[in-house]
Amino acid sequence: MHGDTLSPPSTPVLTVCGATGAGKSSLINALVQAEVQAVGVTPTTSQAKQTQATLASGIPVYLLDTPGLAEAGRHESYLAALFDVLQKTDILLWVIGYDNRALDLDLEILRKIRAVSPHTPLLVLGNAIDRASRNFDPESFDPLGGQSGAEKAVADWLGYLEKTLAAVAPNGLMACAAGEACDDIRHQYNLAAVSARIEELLPESRRLHWQAHEKSLSERQQKGKKLILTACAAAGTVGLVPLPGVDLTLLITDLVALLLSLSKLYGRSFSQDSARALVVAGLSALASPIILHSVGKFVPVLGSLLGAGFAAATTYALGTACQRILEADQPFDLTSFTQAVREISKEYWTKEP
Numbered sequence: 001m002h003g004d005t006l007s008p009p010s011t012p013v014l015t016v017c018g019a020t021g022a023g024k025s026s027l028i029n030a031l032v033q034a035e036v037q038a039v040g041v042t043p044t045t046s047q048a049k050q051t052q053a054t055l056a057s058g059i060p061v062y063l064l065d066t067p068g069l070a071e072a073g074r075h076e077s078y079l080a081a082l083f084d085v086l087q088k089t090d091i092l093l094w095v096i097g098y099d100n101r102a103l104d105l106d107l108e109i110l111r112k113i114r115a116v117s118p119h120t121p122l123l124v125l126g127n128a129i130d131r132a133s134r135n136f137d138p139e140s141f142d143p144l145g146g147q148s149g150a151e152k153a154v155a156d157w158l159g160y161l162e163k164t165l166a167a168v169a170p171n172g173l174m175a176c177a178a179g180e181a182c183d184d185i186r187h188q189y190n191l192a193a194v195s196a197r198i199e200e201l202l203p204e205s206r207r208l209h210w211q212a213h214e215k216s217l218s219e220r221q222q223k224g225k226k227l228i229l230t231a232c233a234a235a236g237t238v239g240l241v242p243l244p245g246v247d248l249t250l251l252i253t254d255l256v257a258l259l260l261s262l263s264k265l266y267g268r269s270f271s272q273d274s275a276r277a278l279v280v281a282g283l284s285a286l287a288s289p290i291i292l293h294s295v296g297k298f299v300p301v302l303g304s305l306l307g308a309g310f311a312a313a314t315t316y317a318l319g320t321a322c323q324r325i326l327e328a329d330q331p332f333d334l335t336s337f338t339q340a341v342r343e344i345s346k347e348y349w350t351k352e353p
Contacts, residue, residue, distance in 0.1 A: 011052070012206055013062045013088050014198065018095035019106065020068030023127045023178055027095060028053070028063050030178035030191055055195045059202070064089070069105055079109065083116055091201050092122045094169070098129045099157040103164055110168035121201040124169040125194065126161055129154045130177040130187040138189040143175050171201055217327065220265055224326075227265070228319035231258040235311040251311050255279040258315065259322050266326040278337055282318040285338035286345060317345040 016024045029035055032053040049065045064085060067078070086092070094110065096103070113122070129143060130136040133150035143154040154175065162173050176194050179187035199207065235254060256275045263270040270278075321340035325332060 010206075011060050011062050012090040012202055013064060014091045014093055015064045015066060015085055015089040016093045016095060017066050017082065017109075018068065018127075019097070019100065022068065022095040022097035022100070024065055024068070024095045026178040026180065027093075027125065027127055027176070028065055029182040030184075030188055031055075031063065031195065033182050035182050055199055059199060059207075061198075069109070079112060082109070082113070086113065086117045086120060089117075089120055090203060090206070091198060092117075092120055093198075094122060094124045095127050096124065096161060097127050098131050098154065101157070101160060103161075107164070107168065110165070114168055121171050122169055123171045123197060123201060124161065124165055124173045126154075126158050126173060126175045128177055129175050129189060130179065136177070136187060136189075138177070138186070141189060172197075221323075221327065224262055224265055224323045227258065227261050228316060228323065231255075231319060232312040232315045235315040236308045251314065252276070252279055252283070255282075255315060255318055258319050262319065262322050262326060266323075268326060274332075277334070278322070278332065279318060281334040281338050282321065282341040283314065285341045286314060286317070313345065313348050316348055317341045320344045 016028060018024050028051055032051060051063045051065065052060060053063050054060050066082065066085065069078070092113065094106070096106065110122070113120075129141075130138075132154045133141070133148070136150075141151065143151055143158060146152070146155070158173065158175055165173065174194055174197060175190060177187055177189035178191070179185070231254060235251060256272065256279050259275040259278060260270055260272070263275070318341055321337055321344050324340060324344075325337065330336070
């Protein structure tokens with residue numbers, strides 16, 4: 001816990017297993033919506049690879065892609081590595097590619113998994129059902145009630161899987177298709193439902209903790225935005241001070257106070273010196289506008305109006321940069337902070353009126 005804020009929950013781990021060619025890596029890419037795992041005709045995963053992903057509900061997870069069964073080489077060494085992974089696994093996803101019916105090895109390993117880890121949720125995914133049809137249409141394809149030859153073939157295969165694996169897959173079977181690429185939506189099927197089912201299988205404590213964390217974060221976001229907007233309004237009046245240098249000193253003082261308030265809101269403790277160092281670095285990132293603003297002070301009225309706008313924009317950029325880093329729970333360093341200030345300042349001046 002940071003102060004009175006809710007600490008982020010530990011990220012759940014989903015372990016993805018199955019035979020070579022089942023489409024494990026493609027499935028991970030589709031769930032993540034990014035090409036994070038290599039995909040190819042030959043085996044592409046020789047050791048477990050961990051990828052961070054976000055479910056449709058917004059819950060972050062780690063997806064652990066394991067070597068295919070045929071790639072394991074020595075059977076016992078594969079099992080030993082898998083059992084080690086299971087110790088930190090929240091949900092096991094067992095992927096079977098269409099229309100594989102040679103399940104003896106799958107059954108043997110799944111029985112051993114259930115014996116070693118009987119309480120770990122295990123979801124079987126009948127993947128790559130798009131292979132059943134040359135004209136696969138994910139919107140109309142219905143493997144449960146469809147009448148086409150492809151739909152009946154998939155239904156028959158799913159029935160076989162369900163019957164064969166019933167004793168070792170207590171959390172059910174789902175049909176899906178990942179396509180060949182993360183954006184291959186023409187060949188992707190039922191992925192949103194898979195994500196929803198995964199969320200249902202997460203331990204209740206994880207789900208409830210994350211929901212409470214998200215609610216707390218949302219409330220802090222709103223409070224943080226209010227702090228920034230209030231500071232922007234105050235900065236506008238500071239910018240109206242017609243004396244060069246005086247308004248900048250006042251602005252720095254107000255910006256330090258804003259960063260300290262934001263850090264307290266997010267449960268991070270800043271010292272006065274640290275906040276001031278960030279403010280100076282942020283202002284340095286906007287050095288050219290500062291010079292223009294100071295020169296403008298020598299032009300009555302026009303200079304003051306430019307100063308008010310600059311002060312508000314600067315406050316918005318520094319405050320928003322600070323809030324984004326705090327929300328991401330990232331460490332503060334001057335380089336990343338100044339880069340964020342530049343990007344947000346550019347957004348501010350180029351946004352639609």
